Amino acid sequence: MYTANMLKSMARVEETRERRLQEKFPRLGPDEKDELLRRFHPDFREDTQRPVKVGPNAGDRMPHELVDLLEARSVVEPGAVDLDEPDYDVDVLVIGGGGAGAAAALTAHAHGADVLLVTKLRLGDANTMMAQGGIQAADKPNDSPVIHYLDVMGGGGFTNRPELVRALTADAPLVIRWLEELGCMFSKEADGTMMTIHGGGTSRKRMHFARDYTGAEIMRTLRDELLNRGINVVEFCAALELVLDDGGRCAGAVLQNLETGRLLVARARTTILATGGFGRIHVSGFPTSNHYGATADGLVMAYRAGARLVYLDATQFHPTGVAYPEQMLGQLVTEKVRGLGAQLVNAEGEQFVFPLETRDAVSAAIIRECFERGRGFVTETGQHGVWLDSPMIERIHGPGTVRAELPAMFRQYERFGIDMSSQPILIYPTLHYQNGGVEIDEFGRCPQVPGLYVAGEAAGGIHGRNRLMGNSLLDILVFGRRAGAHAAGEVSRIGLSRPTLDHVARFNREVEAAGLGRITAPILLPDYVRR
């Protein structure tokens, strides 16, 4: 339910709507965009980051909240765990039960490996489930993996690792085909043609979707298939540390049953880390669109095992997080709303940015509009925001479109008395995605730690410093499948020697020598308990 002040500001948005329907706000030029990002994007502010003091990336700047975890002591006492009597002994250990982990486990299993998947929450409890917008793949006649490649590189500011982008764009149609065969219900025309639309930074309409439950539809399909295949899945079982053998090869992990607290050991010839991102550590104090479990555990574990991290100074703020109502603060309003024609409008009812600029630019433009130009709307709780003129969708595509195309969004707002098909919604950037992660090669291998693979949001380099919409659902499946296939293929060649946690003991000593380590990590879950 909107307050009287909000209704007053909304009236201006309504007044200008007919005129704005004809208006096309100019796109930013390259220099203009650089300047906007430098001045207003949180990544570029002096006070949000610091160099990490220990480990493989010592000296590199990253957000304070992440550095705190990388400079923490282990939650595991290395000498106190008996690694010689493992509770599980498998070919492939997959850590994480989101889209990347599920794709990796299914693929490794299909290649004949004995697979164990552990996840600290339920299978499918992950950001994958929440991705509403879509998944990119160049499968239309006017498109090609090469054009997709160019879009991805440009979106990432040409900082992406080229070989990873090549894998991403060339595998994309293969992934869509795989999902189609698994019975994933993409939105299609009557003749079977995939419905596709634009997303921010795309030069072709290649965003595939399953109504506005794309991620949920993919995740529930993969979950169903994992259960059908009889793959061993252990829920509420978190990984605390990776285990290395005395030759430095990854040999499994120390796990914890989160309900009993008991430690378990999994021995594995190959290990695939698919633990997701860091939204729930609330970088720079931003609200987040992320899942409850997004606490950077995989980064912490891999770092102690010697893995290098890349681009973790680049954080993606999704420009359209919910700013009102308070109960939905930080939740995502899918980019599809803009894809369908809704404009971003300030408190005076005027556009201030082309709605489908890349996410970093739109976020920076909103922050500028609110704080430098003072033309945002401020709610009674002090939350700034601008209007996303969702009723335009009905004007452009006809009455009922919002409800038909965005049922999830519509329903969420409806619960709090807001009809987004006739009323604009108030939004502000929300912490959405970890652009960087553990360095990988095109098979998902971590170059510094043999036997360790990383897939999904935990991996870095694919998107460079900025990811485009629809390339995350894609990357988790491309690299989940690649890691799963490669890991399974390696199994017969690998012999493990004595398992150790010496690297953890070493890291603890390094942390202590630097006068750090007052806290422990991984943290596994955020702490929202009121003290």
Next chain:
Amino acid sequence: MAQPEPELVTIHIMGKGYRVPKGLTIMKAMEYSGYRLIRGAGCRGGFCGACGTVYRTKGDWRLKVGLACQTVVEDGMYLTQIPFYPANKAVYDLAELKPGLATLLRLYPELPRCLGCNTCTRVCPQGIDVMDYMARAMRGDVAGVADRSFDCIMCGLCASRCPAEEVQYNVAILARRLYARYLAPPARHLAERVREIEEGRYDEELDRFVQMDPAELKKLYNARDIEA
């Protein structure tokens, strides 16, 4: 800016009373009360179905269910979360199924036990007409079930309240997978592109782009044509 003191309401979590600010969701109210959730919290945005909750409101004998992340507390509410529900899921190989009534009945033989009581529809936090899609399932209308159940988040609240012990959400995903695999026409342009990729049609050009000098790539990017 000083926040005004929030108005408090009393809720009872598993029988114990707590004072919490009005307007909080059940999930946030539990955290406000001191619970650090392990089970019963997920996406916190109404997409994952992790936080099914049973509750009763003041002066009402009826038991209600909802998602803790989407349901706002009321004064005098009694509640408990459902951490897990041991409902049956049929195991199958999709490649060997036929999309029709016989398959649904073989995998979920309890299907015709539906009493038509409409409880499932009444409790669905997604507002899905669950009983309607179950009726379609009993007629073998796989496409209808797929369409009508699409917004299901598989929270299982329907099954938790069903007197006939149906597992509606698992029938629904079976129907969706059958529909998408067998009844929706395959995307021909996709099959064609997959064939081209497997034949290596794009390898050379991609290799050239991978090797390309960033300045050159940037020029191509800025000059690229954008589909209207």
